[in-house]
Amino acid sequence: MxxxxxxxxxxxxxxxxxxxxxxxxxxxxxxxxxxxxxxxxxxxxxxxxxxxxxxxxxxxxxxxxxxxxxxxxxxxxxxxxxxxxxxxxxxxxxxxxxxxxxxxxxxxxxxxxxMPEETPESKRETQYALDIIASATATEGETRTEIGAKVTGMTVCPCSQGMSAAHARETLEDLDVDEETINDFLKEAPQPGHSQRGHATLTVESSGMPDVHLHNIIRIARDAMSARIYNLAKRPDEDHMTQAAHADAKFVEDCVRAMADGVVDEFAHLPDDAVITMKQSNDESIHQHNAHAERVVEMGTLRTEVE
Missing domain, CATH: 3.10.270.10 (Urate Oxidase;)
Incomplete structure (x- = not known):
């Protein structure tokens, strides 16, 4: 041949x-x-x-x-x-x-x-695992790149917490505690609510990708949930996470909106045609189903909505 x-x-x-x-x-x-x-x-x-x-x-x-x-x-x-x-x-x-x-x-x-980090109270060195997401699409005359991350955290259900607060108020009223003291107590001591493991995804896509740092994306996504979680946690760290989460109870929708607010604040320099993808999925603890919310939007539109 x-x-x-x-x-x-x-x-x-x-x-x-x-x-x-x-x-x-x-x-x-x-x-x-x-x-x-x-x-x-x-x-x-x-x-x-x-x-x-x-x-x-x-x-x-x-x-x-x-x-x-x-x-x-x-x-x-x-x-x-x-x-x-x-x-x-x-x-x-x-x-x-x-x-x-x-x-x-x-x-x-x-x-x-x-990613190396430090626990919030005991100040122990630990590591945090996450997924980096990156992509690029090249066409004649333009290459658009995307960078982002998938992170985990903790959320607390505001509805569940509200019902617990109502029960606590009724109990304190039955004990003849005055209303002002009840209000002060409930303000200082957030009541229990069922918690979830949260999964946040945040990506930024743009032509040229001007000055978008991965660590800022990670920070925005983690802080959009009720509390950060850590691979290592001593008892003071566990207490810190529990208190922080219950002090900032959030629905799955709230987490996406918190990401939106963080993006507009941190990346104000992005062009209007930059595409922002924000997703939040929560593993429900008292249901067999999970909760999910997301938004894919151009920066110009998001900036207008947030501001």
């Missing part, structure tokens, strides 16, 4: 229908990002890589996609890449340039990130 092997993927398909995304998923790579603070991030990341496919072409070149990903991640290790999303942006640009038949390339990744 002589000559070049046939390029079957470049032939015409039997059904001439174009496809929005063709590519590979579940690509695991170790990525090193040289953060602007001088401390590098070492991430075990999982990538998804897609290009669009015109109706006249049978298939995408999967081996070429994998080659581009390998080249890009090696470049991210060797070069001074300061932002996680730049890895995806570089890969998307390379995909677009290497595939003459495609008009859009998308690269997304998720990675587990372990």
């Amino acid at each position: 002589s000559g070049e092997l046939p390029d079957v993927q470049a032939t015409s398909p039997d059904v001439t229908v174009g496809l929005n995304q063709v590519g590979v998923t579940g690509v695991e790579k170790v990525v090193k990002v040289n953060g602007s603070g001088g401390t590098p991030l070492i991430l075990m990341a999982e990538f998804e890589v897609f290009v669009d496919l015109p109706s006249w072409r049978k298939g995408a070149d999967m081996s070429r996609n994998m080659e581009v990903i390998d080249e890009t991640l090696e470049a991210a290790i060797d070069e001074e890449v300061e932002r996680v999303e730049d890895v995806c942006g570089s890969a998307a640009d390379r995909l677009l340039n290497k595939h003459e038949y495609t008009s859009k390339a998308t690269v997304s990744m998720e990675a587990k990130y372990i």
Whole structure:
């Protein structure tokens, strides 16, 4: 047998229908990002890589996609890449340039990130685990990148807490406690409510991604819930978390709105066409179902609503 092997993927398909995304998923790579603070991030990341496919072409070149990903991640290790999303942006640009038949390339990744921190009361060193989300979409003349995080925290149901406060008021009234003292007591001692493990997702997508720091995104998402949680907790830390959560009871909807307020305050410099994705899911403790709320909105609209 002589000559070049046939390029079957470049032939015409039997059904001439174009496809929005063709590519590979579940690509695991170790990525090193040289953060602007001088401390590098070492991430075990999982990538998804897609290009669009015109109706006249049978298939995408999967081996070429994998080659581009390998080249890009090696470049991210060797070069001074300061932002996680730049890895995806570089890969998307390379995909677009290497595939003459495609008009859009998308690269997304998720990675587990372990962040050192200190417990709130005992001041013990501990670690907090979260998921980093990054992606990029490259088209002719523009590459939009996205950076964000999925974090966990604690919420307390305001409705449940309100019923407990009503019971406490009735009990104190039966004990002939005066109304002013009852009001002072309930203000200083938040009543019990059923709690949930909360999962917050916050991402920011923009062209060029001007000055959006991952740690600020993490902080906004964590603080949007009733209280932060910690991997290590001594008894004073447990008391701190319980008291803090019950002092700031929030519905799932409240958490999304708190994220919105934090984004507008922290990222006032973002352009109006930046896309903000905010999601909150709570694992209910007294129901078999869970609660969920979300909002995807352009920054200009969100800024107007919040302000």
